[in-house]
Amino acid sequence: MRFKNVFSIIGPSMVGPSSSHTAGAVRIGLIARQLLGEEPASVKIALYGSFADTYWGHGTDLALAGGLLGYDTDDARVAEALEEAERRGIQITFVRGVGLAPHPNTAKLDLTAKDGRSAQLIGASIGGGTVMIHEMNGFTVRCSGEYPTIVVLHDDRPGVIASLTKILGESETNIGYMGVDRKGRSAEAITVMELDSVPNSDLLHKLRQIEEVKDVTVIDLNRKEVKEQ
Template sequence: MRFKDVFSIIGPAMVGPSSSHTAGAARIGRSARQLLGEQPAEAEVTFYGSFAATYAGHGTDCAIVGGILDYATDDPRIPDAIDLAAEAGVIVRFAEGKGLYPHPNTARIKLRSEAGRSLDMVGTSIGGGNIEIVEINGFHVKMTGIYPTLVIFHSDWPGVIADITQALKQQHSNIGYMSVDRKSRSGDALTVLELDTPITTTIIRQLEQCEAVHTIHIIDLNG
């Protein structure tokens, strides 16, 4: 990964002993929460690699649950996040995963809301509090959470990407990074766009006018 600035190296303001195992974990959990769009009723977290070996000692379990509760990395409630989740009626389960995983610090988060929404997301903590989200509901992506991010589920139709980028151009919003994946030709697709500017309601309204767009989600870990 190319670090964007000195803060990418020294890590964010945080609660916890490790930028990788606590701050990064909190950002992974918060990404999942923002993708779901509401507080979950159930959360299943599977740790892999180094996360699986040390999550209790490094507070990774508390940090990732804090993120799922939408706490920032420096929120003083993080050490008590598991108890606070229980008080809020959120059922949390932890597991240690086996087999292949994309990075030594990997977590798979499955969320379900009372309204029936669900999310299956894989994130990795790559150092200094930085993360990469590498899978969302079976789509392979690359998302850092450094910038305001649009996550757009849509049909794989000709011209959809052009419609999306045209809408952003009209709002003078520059794309810093784009990731696209699809399940099948002319099937379901996912586009992730990291932007240099804040995501406004006007941008969302314009994107919602695209016939092929199904749902739009915003991730803003710094806002």
């Protein structure tokens, strides 16, 4: 992961005090929320390294909760995110992570929705508010959320990747980065594609019509959620 410009180092417009411990943490929480596809009912968050040692003083717990609530990095409500989560009936538990982590500022989030569906994400805040997602639902991935991202869960079958890229090509959607992981030969697989533009509903519909595709999720940190009045 490279810092592409000075703003990658300074960090985004944010609620302080730290671009790594606060802004990055908000983005990890927000990506986890979007991976689940809705507001979670409960979340267990394991913190590693510096996150585990200093999360309270840097507001990392508030920032992660803010992202889970759909807040952006500069939303003043981040400071009261845990209280708001409690008000909404969302149970958030913090624990110290055990074992190795890909980066000193790493969080593992296990989310459960009201209907019992679950999602799991491991993400790291690597500086300047930039994050790197290393795992989604047990698959090894690599994405930053800096660009609109499609996460496709599918069966590992010949021709699936070609079908995915053909549909994107026909829609004139450029792929900036693509990664694939699978749980085994002919088992479940995941394809993650960072795009140069936000995918429209027609494109997503066509992807979901592929026989081997089980789920298509869009990660977009620039997607604004409706704020409560």
